[in-house]
Amino acid sequence: VKKIILDCDPGHDDAIALMMAVASPEIDLLAVTASAGNQTPQKTLNNVLRMLTLLGQTDIPVAGGNQKPLLQNLQIAESVHGETGLDGTELPEPAFAAQPIPAVELIAQTLRASDEPVTLVVTGPMTNAALFLSVHPELKDKLAQIVFMGGAMGLGNWTPQVEFNMFVDPEAAKLVIDTGVPLVMAGLDVTHKAQILPADVTAFREIGNPVAKAIADLLDFYHIYYSQPKWGFKGTPVHDPCTIAWLIEPTLFDTVKRNLDIETTGTLTRGETIIDYYELTGKPINAEILLDIDRTKFVDLITQCLHAFD
Numbered sequence: 001v002k003k004i005i006l007d008c009d010p011g012h013d014d015a016i017a018l019m020m021a022v023a024s025p026e027i028d029l030l031a032v033t034a035s036a037g038n039q040t041p042q043k044t045l046n047n048v049l050r051m052l053t054l055l056g057q058t059d060i061p062v063a064g065g066n067q068k069p070l071l072q073n074l075q076i077a078e079s080v081h082g083e084t085g086l087d088g089t090e091l092p093e094p095a096f097a098a099q100p101i102p103a104v105e106l107i108a109q110t111l112r113a114s115d116e117p118v119t120l121v122v123t124g125p126m127t128n129a130a131l132f133l134s135v136h137p138e139l140k141d142k143l144a145q146i147v148f149m150g151g152a153m154g155l156g157n158w159t160p161q162v163e164f165n166m167f168v169d170p171e172a173a174k175l176v177i178d179t180g181v182p183l184v185m186a187g188l189d190v191t192h193k194a195q196i197l198p199a200d201v202t203a204f205r206e207i208g209n210p211v212a213k214a215i216a217d218l219l220d221f222y223h224i225y226y227s228q229p230k231w232g233f234k235g236t237p238v239h240d241p242c243t244i245a246w247l248i249e250p251t252l253f254d255t256v257k258r259n260l261d262i263e264t265t266g267t268l269t270r271g272e273t274i275i276d277y278y279e280l281t282g283k284p285i286n287a288e289i290l291l292d293i294d295r296t297k298f299v300d301l302i303t304q305c306l307h308a309f310d
């Protein structure tokens with residue numbers, strides 16, 4: 001069983017990642033922190049609380065994170081995730097409150113209390129992770145790894161070369177990478193292959209429990225954005241759940257271990273992740289990069305997780 005802290009910005013795909021982390025017996029979800037990204041920090045925090053209420057997990061400690069990226073202003077993805085950040089379904093109002101401490105302190109407390117190393121999963125911009133490692137460098141060794149959704153080895157989804165989470169806070173990602181914490185990257189190379197097809201959504205809805213229905217509604221809304229012909233997708237890529245799926249069942253993925261860095265100054269490429277695929281630089285390996293996924297088994301895993309709420 002892997003102990004994790006999930007730092008997320010729900011966000012439709014973040015919500016599915018959260019659901020899987022709660023459902024899976026392979027994962028022990030110690031705490032959840034909210035990041036500013038897909039929506040404002042107030043909304044993403046409220047969405048964490050609403051999702052955990054729906055999932056019946058009102059005892060998991062939750063904290064709100066930084067209000068904005070390290071250097072630049074916050075840019076949100078309302079065009080993808082709607083006005084609430086989780087448009088498309090009716091979620092219950094939060095039945096519990098966030099802790100009265102910031103995300104970095106909840107992460108620190110959780111690590112201090114754990115007798116074994118904890119994995120930090122980041123499915124939004126890296127702001128909270130970067131601040132945590134800056135404020136509490138003494139706790140770095142209590143992190144087993146950081147598993148994150150972000151970046152790509154090729155195309156971007158927000159600008160031609162840059163993925164959204166890296167676009168929002170490139171300096172944060174740079175800071176995290178430079179600490180040398182072992183990284184696992186679920187970038188667009190793999191997440192664009194992690195597509196949920198319309199028939200899968202129908203099957204999720206037919207599971208019939210309230211969680212499965214809400215996830216099906218969320219996927220229907222999320223599909224609106226990704227059904228635009230420019231993407232050329234048959235279904236909806238659910239990026240963030242790849243992180244949790246990798247922790248539950250790494251055999252679903254093909255990966256390579258390489259050096260990872262990020263561009264923070266390029267005029268066209270600020271936020272582009274740089275993977276030394278052909279090992280041209282001689283820089284040390286610091287990341288495992290997920291490149292391919294067994295899509296059918298991934299959908300089976302989500303199905304299995306949804307049945308945990310029967």
Ligand code: BDR
Pocket residue numbers: 011012013014038077080123124149157163164165239240
């Ligand atoms: C990432 O950006 C957000 O819209 C998603 O939640 C995901 O974390 C994909 O680029």
Ligand code: CA
Pocket residue numbers: 008009010011013014037038123124240
């Ligand atoms: Ca996200």
